[in-house]
Amino acid sequence: MQLPTTLQNALERMIASQPASALERTALQLSARYRGTGSGAPVIATTLEAVAYAAWRMPGTYAALRAVFRRLAEVQPDFTPKRMLDIGAGSGAAIWAATEQWPSLQQVVAIERQPAMARIGKQLTANADLPTIVWQQQDVLTMDRLAESDLVVAGYVYGEIEPTARILVLSRLWKAAGGALVLVEPGTPTGHTTILHARSELIKRNAYLLAPCPHTAACPLAEGNDWCHFAQRIARPVFLRRLKAAEAPFEDEKFAYLIASRHEGKPIDGRIVRHPIIHSGRIELQVCTTQGIQFITVTRSQKPLWRQARTSEWGDHWSPHPTEDDSITAER
Ligand SMILES: C[S@@+](CC[C@H](N)C(=O)[O-])C[C@H]1O[C@@H](n2cnc3c(N)ncnc32)[C@H](O)[C@@H]1O
Structure with missing residues (x-):
């Protein structure tokens, strides 16, 4: 900028x-x-x-x-x-x-x-x-x-x-x-x-x-x-x-x-509150959600989610729409 x-x-x-x-x-x-x-x-x-x-x-x-x-x-x-x-x-x-x-x-x-x-x-x-x-x-x-x-x-x-x-x-x-x-x-x-x-x-x-x-x-x-x-x-x-x-x-x-x-906005599932940590084959995200802070790991095999995680940055909203093949590893 x-x-x-x-x-x-x-x-x-x-x-x-x-x-x-x-x-x-x-x-x-x-x-x-x-x-x-x-x-x-x-x-x-x-x-x-x-x-x-x-x-x-x-x-x-x-x-x-x-x-x-x-x-x-x-x-x-x-x-x-x-x-x-x-x-x-x-x-x-x-x-x-x-x-x-x-x-x-x-x-x-x-x-x-x-x-x-x-x-x-x-x-x-x-x-x-x-x-x-x-x-x-x-x-x-x-x-x-x-x-x-x-x-x-x-x-x-x-x-x-x-x-x-x-x-x-x-x-x-x-x-x-x-x-x-x-x-x-x-x-x-x-x-x-x-x-x-x-x-x-x-x-x-x-x-x-x-x-x-x-x-x-x-x-x-x-x-x-x-x-x-x-x-x-x-x-x-x-x-x-x-x-x-x-x-x-x-x-x-x-x-x-x-x-x-005064007016509703597009609903979001969560907000990424730290820089995503990128490892080989997996990305770790810290996301603020209605369930509190979630630590989400997305792996390369979760194709649509992986693409989304790779382009996500600190501050972006996180609104994943996983397909049946995708499973999110989330731990509190
Ligand atoms: C840190 S500066 C921020 C200036 C600008 N908004 C920015 O983002 O760069 C805070 C400004 O608010 C003004 N300010 C502080 N209290 C105020 C008040 N009660 N009424 C009007 N202006 C005030 C100050 O004079 C100062 O110019």
Whole structure:
């Protein structure tokens, strides 16, 4: 996966306008500050900080959001959102990712508390071939009513909201979601806990969970002291390699997520929650199912299943339809 060329060019121009050493220092400070968030205190205040955020984090957050929107399109191929609400829009990663997925999008309302971030988001999206974007520099906590939208997105922001205010914010987001609500958080144990909290609240509100969960029972990974997360690889633009002093031409963004909807999606049997392990003649899959986590071994002799397992990746749904010749070895 790569950043859209227009976005990458706009980022390059923006980064070139800042002194390189100050940008690098600020990005490192931000990264450290982000590891300590969750108190609701603003992390980004200045233009330099907003540019550093966009340079350091936007490729990763774009990648995760793009991957999650693909998951939504997989389970609801007929979903063609026109209006999107982006909460904590920051530098606008979700807007770019959603536009790539759904050309149907016509209008985005982008809510961002920090003026410097809203300015950077606006600057990056100006003159780009994107839906009409209405930027609102506001704190979502002070907004009683949010614009009803087909798609509501909170990318890497729900965990930044003070814990005591999260249920109220979630209620407002869900109320505004005429179609789907998408939450994305870092792929850490904390990110998963944040998602789990939202998940239980949304189940109480009769939301359909479209992904990643194939069920609404308790999360078996959490019960096993593990955490549910996924990864998306993205090409590192030159500016990011320079900023991180990194050699690798790509990075893997780890994320946790939840897609809740007003409407049912295609049913899935399970979700692959780890990289499949490929041996000669057999593939081992760890799959979250209604029966909990299943360790499934598919052998080369199980022809249709083998073909399916060979093309399956971490994060894909697993909905095998074995023939009479196929037998699955599954152990808890
Ligand atoms: C980690 S950044 C994520 C930005 C963007 N969504 C992304 O995925 O790259 C979180 C953003 O949410 C904004 N934010 C945090 N709390 C907010 C609130 N209560 N109301 C509006 N924006 C908020 C922050 O200012 C910041 O720009």
